[in-house]
Amino acid sequence: MKIRTDFLIIGSGIAGLTYAIKVATDFPDKSILVVTKSNELESNTRYAQGGIAAVLIPSESDYQSHYQDTLIAGDFLNSSSIVDLTVKSASARIGEIISWGASFDKNGHSLYDLCLEGGHSQKRILHHKDITGLEIQRTLLNKIKEFPSIKILTHFFANDLILHPRHSDTCIGAQFINIATEKEYKVFSEKTIVCTGGIGQVYKNTTNPLIATGDGIAMAARAGAAIESMEFVQFHPTALFSKGENPSFLISEAVRGAGAILVNHKGNPFMNNYSGLGSLAPRDIVARAIEHEMKKEQAEHVYLDCTNIPIASFRNDFPNIYYKCRSINIEPDRDLIPVVPAAHYLCGGIKTDQWGQCTIKNLYAIGECASTGLHGANRLASNSLLEALVFAHQAYVHSTASLSKASPSTLPEIHSEKPEKLTTADIEADRIKSSINSLMTDHAGIVRNTGSILSGIKELDTISEEISLLKSSYKKTEILNLAGIAGLILRASLQRKENKGLYYNTDLIQPKHKIRA
Numbered sequence: 001m002k003i004r005t006d007f008l009i010i011g012s013g014i015a016g017l018t019y020a021i022k023v024a025t026d027f028p029d030k031s032i033l034v035v036t037k038s039n040e041l042e043s044n045t046r047y048a049q050g051g052i053a054a055v056l057i058p059s060e061s062d063y064q065s066h067y068q069d070t071l072i073a074g075d076f077l078n079s080s081s082i083v084d085l086t087v088k089s090a091s092a093r094i095g096e097i098i099s100w101g102a103s104f105d106k107n108g109h110s111l112y113d114l115c116l117e118g119g120h121s122q123k124r125i126l127h128h129k130d131i132t133g134l135e136i137q138r139t140l141l142n143k144i145k146e147f148p149s150i151k152i153l154t155h156f157f158a159n160d161l162i163l164h165p166r167h168s169d170t171c172i173g174a175q176f177i178n179i180a181t182e183k184e185y186k187v188f189s190e191k192t193i194v195c196t197g198g199i200g201q202v203y204k205n206t207t208n209p210l211i212a213t214g215d216g217i218a219m220a221a222r223a224g225a226a227i228e229s230m231e232f233v234q235f236h237p238t239a240l241f242s243k244g245e246n247p248s249f250l251i252s253e254a255v256r257g258a259g260a261i262l263v264n265h266k267g268n269p270f271m272n273n274y275s276g277l278g279s280l281a282p283r284d285i286v287a288r289a290i291e292h293e294m295k296k297e298q299a300e301h302v303y304l305d306c307t308n309i310p311i312a313s314f315r316n317d318f319p320n321i322y323y324k325c326r327s328i329n330i331e332p333d334r335d336l337i338p339v340v341p342a343a344h345y346l347c348g349g350i351k352t353d354q355w356g357q358c359t360i361k362n363l364y365a366i367g368e369c370a371s372t373g374l375h376g377a378n379r380l381a382s383n384s385l386l387e388a389l390v391f392a393h394q395a396y397v398h399s400t401a402s403l404s405k406a407s408p409s410t411l412p413e414i415h416s417e418k419p420e421k422l423t424t425a426d427i428e429a430d431r432i433k434s435s436i437n438s439l440m441t442d443h444a445g446i447v448r449n450t451g452s453i454l455s456g457i458k459e460l461d462t463i464s465e466e467i468s469l470l471k472s473s474y475k476k477t478e479i480l481n482l483a484g485i486a487g488l489i490l491r492a493s494l495q496r497k498e499n500k501g502l503y504y505n506t507d508l509i510q511p512k513h514k515i516r517a
Contacts, residue, residue: 011195012036013043015367017140018392024147048133049252053382054090074376075501093389116257117381119282171363203343218481229348230492237286239342241301303336347375356395377501
């Protein structure tokens, strides 16, 4: 089936929905189709606990502080102009989402209750308890209802981008598979916006939802778009240790900002041995420190000690975390919380310019699937939601500047159907996914070495042969995407010749930049 729309948005997280709202507000006669492979609420956005980093009141010194913190965390591989743009756009973009209904916590003086997180030199994190992402997702989905021009299609899998038959550097839409029926659809559009989120499901332990299989990046790579910085995978230091849970439950960095500290199995703090910033060092340093402690103690996890945080404050500020701990018989004011690093955020992805535009015409990438240059070699905590808001706006401005005056498309009625139970082919695909997870965890984790990376590439070749034998289905393409992402990460790892930020190869030169208090 063929469908025509003016704007095709693949993904229903903060980036895609913000972009859709902006276009619908100023171009009410244009058709906008948002397509997601799960339900509209399921995205990486909803799992973001901590908040949004921002300078709310314009101040050159505060801008400079946020700018510098971002560069330091990114090990100075960031684009300075993109960092400057993002930091200085924050207030306006957050003001918009607040005007749409987003609520952020305030203190007793009716001022925003700003938090401190790792790598930040001052408190600048807006939050909604410990479910900031969910609050934003709800806000955007409610706002979407005001616009009849926006249609959301759920449980449709993006199979591939469609390039112009005579101009292979121009995107004209994307192919989809109805997950319930396996029926194929071709959606043609003036502008295609890829907002498919992260790649966490390529690893064994991840905070990312099951849908985070890197589909957008894999599609863009197959289409010939430039991909960069795939070696920079951020592992969140403090995911709750719970065998078999996927995704892993995140213990927000804001808990450490409130006073929690990391301790070993003897109950001894250890982070000051690795950084003068202690438990609030940037995530790359904390994750490597935890992995080192685990290997030293031959342990499966370390602990987060929250006992110095008053329980009333903990319950009020982190209700989601509090009830999760209670559900597994952990009392945060008395018990230590077992934590382990888990794949969390990709700092690379589809290369874009300052407008979110890819190297393929009429194709934009925003959110985690994009490599804007903001993060460099490591993402500063709570800069991700901010980046999505800023670049949704940037992409909106650029993509509508030369909008065709042609008559708008009218979308046909398409009914979303929730897929039924797993088939035998799905089970086999999941087995192969497990093999990829183990491969990547073993060969492209927090600490790597060249020999292991090369072994991983060989193993991946064998796995790719297994994938080719799978029956054609959306699941097969999803596993192909995961294998493609794994290959991109492994090959990018081989190309990097110096340790920077999140990338740490024991065979290479040690990092030049040491972060100290």
